[in-house]
Amino acid sequence: MTRDYSYTSNSYNALMRCPASLGSKTNIAKPHLDRWIYLKDAIEEWLYNDALDETSINQARSKYANDLDPVQTKICDDLFETFRAIYPKTVGMSMSREYPPLPRSEARDLSEDEKIILSSWVQFEVDYGEKRETIKLRTGKETMDNLDLAILTLQKDTNETNIEINLTRGTVEELPLIDGASAILNDSFEQVEKYLNLKKKETIPGKHCNLCDRPSICGQYREIDGKKISNKDRSLYLTKTDLMKLETCSRQAAWKFLYGIPRDVNEEEVIPNYGDIFHAYTQKIINEFDNPLSSMGVNKFSEIISEESEEIKVKLLETYSSLVEQMSSYNNVQLKATEFPLGFTILSNPPQRKTEDETFDENIAVTFMGMADIVGRINNNTPVVVELKTGKERAIHQHEASLYALGASQATNEKEVVVLHVYMRPGSSKITERLYKEKELNKAKEYFVTKSMEISNWDQKDTLSPSYNPGSWCEYCSYETRCLDSRK
Ligand code: SF4
Numbered sequence: 001m002t003r004d005y006s007y008t009s010n011s012y013n014a015l016m017r018c019p020a021s022l023g024s025k026t027n028i029a030k031p032h033l034d035r036w037i038y039l040k041d042a043i044e045e046w047l048y049n050d051a052l053d054e055t056s057i058n059q060a061r062s063k064y065a066n067d068l069d070p071v072q073t074k075i076c077d078d079l080f081e082t083f084r085a086i087y088p089k090t091v092g093m094s095m096s097r098e099y100p101p102l103p104r105s106e107a108r109d110l111s112e113d114e115k116i117i118l119s120s121w122v123q124f125e126v127d128y129g130e131k132r133e134t135i136k137l138r139t140g141k142e143t144m145d146n147l148d149l150a151i152l153t154l155q156k157d158t159n160e161t162n163i164e165i166n167l168t169r170g171t172v173e174e175l176p177l178i179d180g181a182s183a184i185l186n187d188s189f190e191q192v193e194k195y196l197n198l199k200k201k202e203t204i205p206g207k208h209c210n211l212c213d214r215p216s217i218c219g220q221y222r223e224i225d226g227k228k229i230s231n232k233d234r235s236l237y238l239t240k241t242d243l244m245k246l247e248t249c250s251r252q253a254a255w256k257f258l259y260g261i262p263r264d265v266n267e268e269e270v271i272p273n274y275g276d277i278f279h280a281y282t283q284k285i286i287n288e289f290d291n292p293l294s295s296m297g298v299n300k301f302s303e304i305i306s307e308e309s310e311e312i313k314v315k316l317l318e319t320y321s322s323l324v325e326q327m328s329s330y331n332n333v334q335l336k337a338t339e340f341p342l343g344f345t346i347l348s349n350p351p352q353r354k355t356e357d358e359t360f361d362e363n364i365a366v367t368f369m370g371m372a373d374i375v376g377r378i379n380n381n382t383p384v385v386v387e388l389k390t391g392k393e394r395a396i397h398q399h400e401a402s403l404y405a406l407g408a409s410q411a412t413n414e415k416e417v418v419v420l421h422v423y424m425r426p427g428s429s430k431i432t433e434r435l436y437k438e439k440e441l442n443k444a445k446e447y448f449v450t451k452s453m454e455i456s457n458w459d460q461k462d463t464l465s466p467s468y469n470p471g472s473w474c475e476y477c478s479y480e481t482r483c484l485d486s487r488k
């Protein structure tokens, strides 16, 4: 019997980030992916219909408008309208009758009966007589992956043009033929071969966990009471930032982490602020220098920031010195790692929900995760999590501390954890220490169990099910326009 090992460029990237990310999955809640399929189906319906009038648009639109709530319908309407404007139907254009088109694939034999297949999906093939266009339809803003481009380059026919239609950017672009496509493919085949030969698929956690389908079951963020999570359970994943947002307005948080609603404004590239720059240097010195909190450490710090402007250098050094001063009140400080993922999962069983068509009786596994600035040991070898803040102290940092404390307790199997928030504002630096023993850890757990229940009660198909809560935070919300349009 032959065996094919097939990967798309997405799954290839996932295995490169973390080998454990391609194992068995749970029933992930990803409404934005469902929305993408609805939209693609509507575009397909419209393209394949030879009619050019309004009826063909309405017919296609019913593919999503009958099933999605008003917020998601509006998103699809906008993207569908963009598609029609940038890629109008013309007389003489015809669609390939093969739908969906076969993915473009490259294969390498491993043995007589085993091979690796790497594929790039294309969504439509349009025929213009002598010429053909192969369309990759996208809504993400990031540039096209090199592996995708390499496969499309090698697979291209002479009469064929590969194009990318990006509905978020509103662009139609011919995809370039890239140099070194064969080398990229060879390298990718080798990486897959190595991956297939790994005996134990190791977890490599990081920020990319929020792109993964396995956080509740991969073992990295274990269920807090050791409950077994099955692949029938539904999973959700929240970052520390999502948790903070949840404290002010559920809609704001849920629209980001659950429903993947596009933001009102086009957020172009994020420019690092002072806090990010400070974090980056602090991480560098902790990872590369044995005694980062000694006077030699301060000298080393001033060396590594030498490329910065005078004004920034002074500020960075002042901030780092205040960190060193604050930490000097502790004994046996050993800072071991930076940007360290800490988290856990809570399995909850919300009351049975019913809609007109379906009854939901499922467990929901909610994974909470945060990237701790620094982790290590302190005093009598107690696990410590240090969070560096260049802004002011806020009450919600309490919940961040609780997330880290539970995550660190689970990761180390220790029943006592110290969480330090170090506030390093010029002239008013301070440290807030929270000691979590059994009582505090239990109280923290109660908080997260309550949050999990709240989240589990939302209808994953209805973006309006999480409540909204207007306040001063609306000023910083990415959904203000959409939210105002959807208030009752
Ligand atoms: S959740 Fe993170 S650590 Fe776990 S498998 Fe996915 S990427 Fe790896």
Ligand code: SF4
Pocket: 249, 250, 251, 252, 468, 469, 470, 471, 473, 474, 477, 478, 479, 480, 483, 484
């Ligand atoms: S605009 Fe305000 S009320 Fe609406 S989602 Fe944003 S934070 Fe919530």
